[in-house]
Amino acid sequence: MTRTRSEYRLSPVTVEPPSAERVTRRVLGTDRDVLAALMLDAYRGTIDDEGEDFDDALAAVDQYVALLQHEHSFVVTEDDRVVAMAFVTVFDGVHYVDPIVVAADRKRTGLGRDALRMLFGSLVSAGVTEVGATITDGNTASEGLFLGLGFARRGPWG
Numbered sequence: 001m002t003r004t005r006s007e008y009r010l011s012p013v014t015v016e017p018p019s020a021e022r023v024t025r026r027v028l029g030t031d032r033d034v035l036a037a038l039m040l041d042a043y044r045g046t047i048d049d050e051g052e053d054f055d056d057a058l059a060a061v062d063q064y065v066a067l068l069q070h071e072h073s074f075v076v077t078e079d080d081r082v083v084a085m086a087f088v089t090v091f092d093g094v095h096y097v098d099p100i101v102v103a104a105d106r107k108r109t110g111l112g113r114d115a116l117r118m119l120f121g122s123l124v125s126a127g128v129t130e131v132g133a134t135i136t137d138g139n140t141a142s143e144g145l146f147l148g149l150g151f152a153r154r155g156p157w158g
Ligand SMILES: CC(C)(COP(=O)(O)OP(=O)(O)OC[C@H]1O[C@@H](n2cnc3c(N)ncnc32)[C@H](O)[C@@H]1OP(=O)(O)O)[C@@H](O)C(=O)NCCC(=O)NCCS
Pocket: 042, 043, 046, 048, 099, 100, 101, 102, 103, 106, 107, 108, 109, 110, 111, 112, 113, 114, 133, 134, 135, 136, 139, 140, 141, 142, 144, 145, 146, 148
């Protein structure tokens, strides 16, 4: 199946507090396996699922971590379990959310939206006024999440 992606932007970046108290911390080198497992779990059965195995997920994590902006990127924990990751990268001078991922059993509880709100707070504190995202067309969960936060679709990505 050929997938297409679209680009979304939010400008100016608006900040609202998260709906609940969330525990976050910076990404550590020791998170590699945990993040790979989180990604496999979260993407399984979604339109982005290409049947990746653990090694594929590790490679994806390595790519994301190599590019991430540490000062704006974090994981969300609940009882020391990593339940979400929210990473920021910079491409062509624009800050992008890449990726936002929530554990399957914690989806649809407001965690993704809260993680993005906290991420936007970090960006705005650093003077960033615009944030982008690229989303696979048909990823209805992600489209709903970003549109609901005020993002507008700019057009096809790439
Ligand atoms: C996309 C994702 C991060 C959303 O996280 P989440 O914590 O479940 O989202 P939230 O509970 O904060 O939902 C916020 C809003 O997003 C939208 N949304 C979330 N899941 C949705 C779904 N399955 N279908 C439609 N809309 C959805 C809704 O508008 C929702 O608001 P509502 O619950 O008040 O209706 C999560 O589904 C995920 O990890 N998916 C796999 C990884 C992925 O695709 N990441 C995005 C890469 S760009």
